[in-house]
Amino acid sequence: MSDLPIDQHLDHVKNVLVTSNRLMLIAQPGAGKTTRVPLALLRADWVKGQKLLLLEPRRVAARLAANYMAQQLGEKVGQTVGYRMRGDSCVSAQTRLEVVTQGVLTRMLQDDPLLEGVAGIIFDEFHERSLDADVGLALTLDVQSSIRDDLRLLVMSATLDIKALRRVLGEQVPTIVCHGRQYPVTMLYRPSLNSEESVSHALRVVNEALLMPDTQDVLVILPGVAEINRLVQALERALPDLAIRPLHGRMSIAQQQAALAANTSQQRIIVSTAITESSITVDGVNVVIDGGLERVPLFQPRTGLTWLTTRRINRASADQRRGRAGRQREGVCFRLWAHEQPLTAYGEPEIQQAELSSLVLELACWGVASPHELSWVTPPPESAWRSGQALLVQLGILDEQHRLTPLGSRCAQWPVEPRIAVMLERAAEFNAVSLACGLAALLEERDSSERSLHDALALRLSQPKRFPQWQREALRLARKAGVVLDEAIFQPLGPLLALAYPERIGQLIEPGKFRLANGKTATLPLNDTLAHQAYGVAVALNGVAGDQARIISGEPLSLESLLSLYPGIRQWQPRVAWSQEQGRLMGEEVQAHGSLVIAKRLLADLPEDAVKEALLNALRQRPEQLFGDNLQQLRGRMALLREYQGDEWPDWSEPVLLASLESWLGPYLIGIKRLSQIEKLPLERYLLNSLTWEAQSEFERLTPLALEVPSGKQVGLDYLPCLSQRPPVLALKLQEAFGWRVTPTVVDGAVAVMIHLLSPARRPLQVTQDLVSFWQKGYPEVRKEMRGRYPKHPWPEDPLTAPATAHTKRKA
Secondary structure, three states: OOOOHHHHHHHHHHHHHHHOOEEEEEEOOOOOHHHHHHHHHOOOHHHOOOEEEEEEOOHHHHHHHHHHHHHHOOOOOOOOEEEEEOOEEEOOOOOOEEEEEHHHHHHHHHHOOOOOOEEEEEEOOHHHOOHHHHHHHHHHHHHHHHOOOOOEEEEEEOOOOHHHHHHHHOOOOOEEEEOOOOOOEEEEEOOOOOOOOHHHHHHHHHHHHHHOOOOOEEEEEOOOHHHHHHHHHHHHHHOOOOEEEEEOOOOOHHHHHHHHOOOOOOOEEEEEOHHHHOOOOOOOEEEEEEOOEEEEEEEEOOOOEEEEEEEEOOHHHHHHHHHHHHOOOOEEEEEOOOOOOOOOOOOOOHHHOOOOHHHHHHHHHHOOOOHHHOOOOOOOOHHHHHHHHHHHHHHOOEOOOOOEOHHHHHHOOOOOOHHHHHHHHHHHHHOOHHHHHHHHHHHHOOOOOOOOHHHHHHHHHHOHHHOHHHHHHHHHHHHHHOOOOOOOOOOOOHHHHHHHOHHHEEEEEEOOEEEEOOOOEEEOOOOOHHHHOOEEEEEEEEEOOOOEEEEEEEEEOOHHHHHHHOHHHHOOEEEEEEEOOOOEEEEEEEEEEOOEEEEEEEOOOOOHHHHHHHHHHHHHHOHHHOOOHHHHHHHHHHHHHHHHHHHHOOOOOHHHHHHOHHHHOHHHOOOOOOHHHHHOOOHHHHHHOOOOHHHHHHHHHHOOOEEEOOOOOEEEEEOHHHHHOOOOEEEEEHHHHOOOOOOOEEOOOOEEOEEEEEOOOOOEEEEEOOHHHHHHHHHHHHHHHHHHHOOOOOOOOOOOOOOOOOOOOOOO
C-alpha cells in the first residue's frame, strides 16, 4: 500500500484511545482516514476479541469502504470486514469491522443498549450532520456515560464544528489534526447562457471537458434522479461511443458498483447525485462538473408538511465535490455557476430542518420523553419536536402523556416512518397487509412523478421486475409481515392511506378544493377524478401561499371507511369558536375528525373550559388585540433586561407569550365571552404577576416607568425601541433639560437613555446619548435658529447654569 498522510498519525490515534474513550480526528480529503484508521484500530489491544463499527452517511460509501478495506487484507467482504445497511448486509461470525449506515447504529442500540461485543464506534464524515448521525451520537454518549465507559468513540471528518462537539464530548476531549493529499485542481466557472435549459447547459460543458487533452473520466453532479435521467439520455444520443453511467441511491447494488468500476476500454461519464461527496475515491475521474445544487427535504412545522426543495449547495460541499477531481492526479472542476455567486459556509444540520416524528419515536423507545435528557451537538428545534409528538399522538403511537402505546411498540419494529408503520400494523384490520407492503414501498419512493398512487401500484404489482428498488423493499416488508405480495388482492387504497395520513384526510368544500383535517385547505385540477369526491386523502402536497396547499397525489375515501377507521368521530363533542360575523363566541356540538365536521347541532349552554380555550385560540389568531401599547411597553422593558442581564429574566417575545397564554392569562378569563372585554383587562398587570414578588420589585427598579428631569417633572420612558435592541427613549422639551450634565441611565447604569430634546412645538431638535457634548457643540446652533422662532421661551447662552423650566419666560 502506498503511504497516505494519515499513516503518520495512526499510532497517535491508537495511543490516545488507550487512555481516553473519546477522540476527534480532523483529516483533510485525501488523507486516507476512512480506510486506514479502522484497520489500524483493529490491532489495538482494547479491541481484542471484539469488533468495531464504522458509520458512513451513505450506502454507496459504506459498500465502497468495506470492499476497499477487504481488498487491502486480501479477503472478500464478509470476512474480517463486512457491511450492514437497511435491506442488505454482508457479515459473518469472523467479521470484526462492520461498516454500517448511520440508521443501523440506532437500531443496534435499541436492540442491545449494552452493545455487547462492540469495542468502539467510528463516526465518519460527521460534518454532513445527518439526523441519523446526530441521534446515534446522542444515544451512544448516553450509553457510554451510564453503562459502557469502556466503549471508545471516534468522531472524524474533514471539517468539524469543534466548539459544538466539545460541548457534548467534553472540553478536554483530545483532538488530532491531519492534513490531506490533494493534487492541484483548476477551477473553471461556466454559468448558463441566456434562457439555456439545464440539460443543454450541462451537455455543453461536458463537450468542453472532453475536448481538453488530459481529460480522463468525467463526474457530473446533479441534484436528483430526474435531472440525472434527462442528462444521461442526452449524453447517450450525443456521445454513443462513451460509457454513460448514472449513479444514485435508488439503483441496485450491482448497478452502483458497475457505475463506479473503472473501465479501461471506454471513457466514462458518471452522472451522479451528491452521494459522490463521500470520502472514497472514484477511480479514473479527473474532471468534475458540479451543478451546484442539492435536493433536500425541508419540514415546515407550521403546516406539518415536508417538501423536497432544490437549493444551492454550501461552500463545504462545493469543496468536497471539487476534491473528487484531484484525488489521483491533477484535475479540473467546472462549476455551473458564476464566480461571484455567494455560497454559505456550511449546510444546516438535518435535525434543524427535518420532520421529527421518527426521532420522537426512537427516543420514546429509548425511554426518553424529552430531548433535553440527552446530549446533542444541535438540539432538536422545540416546534418540530412538539409537532412530531402531536403526530404520534394522533397516530396512536403515543398516549396523551407522550408514553409509548402497545401499537407504538409494534410500530417501532418496522424500518419505515412512523405513519407508514401504523398503516402496516393496522392493515390486518381489513385483510390488506399484502397491499399495505406494496403501498409502503411505493410511498418510500419520495420523488415519484406518478400522480395516481392506484395506477402506480397496480403497474408495479403486475410488472415488478420493471421496478427493482420497489420490488426489493416490498418483498422485504412482506417477509417481515409474513405475507406474500399478491396482485389479485387489490383493494381501494383510501382506508390504508387514511391510517397513515389522518391529518390529511380531506372534505370537499367545492369541486377541486378540500378542507384537510389539519385545518388547511388543498386544491387540485378539476379534471382530476379526486376533485369531485366527498372525501379523500391527500398524500403528497406542495405548499403555496398562506394556509393552502396543492394536492400532488391522493386517493378517494368513503365516509363509511372514515367512520370505521376512526369510530370516535360518532361521539358528539362541544365546540366553541369565535364568530367574526356575530362578533361573539358561538357554540355547537359536532361529530368531527380534526377540522372536518361530519355533523353538527347548536349548543345552548357554552362550557366554561371550551369558552376559555376558544378565547385563547382567537387571541392567538388575532394577536393585535392582545399586544396593545401598555403590554408592548412591558415587553420592551423585559427585552432590555434580557439583552443586558441574560436568561435570568423570562422570554416575553410575542411567539412565547402566545404559546403560554393559558398560564399567564387563562386564569383571568372566567366569565368573559367577548374579545372586546379582554381589551379592557389590565393585561400588563397579569403578565407582571407571572414574576415573583422579588422579581417584580427588581424589574420596577431596573426599568423605571419615568425619570425625574431637571425641571422637577416626572417624564415617562418609551421602551418600545428596546424590542428592536435599541435603548429606551426619554422625550422632553429642551428647556426642561437645562443644567443636566450627566446622561440618565437604567439597568443599574448599564444602558444610557436616548434623549429626544424637543422644540416648544414638541418637534425633535436633537437626539443624543451624550448631553455634555450636545450642550458644548450642538446647542449654540440650535439656540441661533430657535430663539427668533420662539422668543417667549428661554434660550440662555449657558444652558448648564440656567434654571430648567417647562414654562415660557413670562411664567418662569
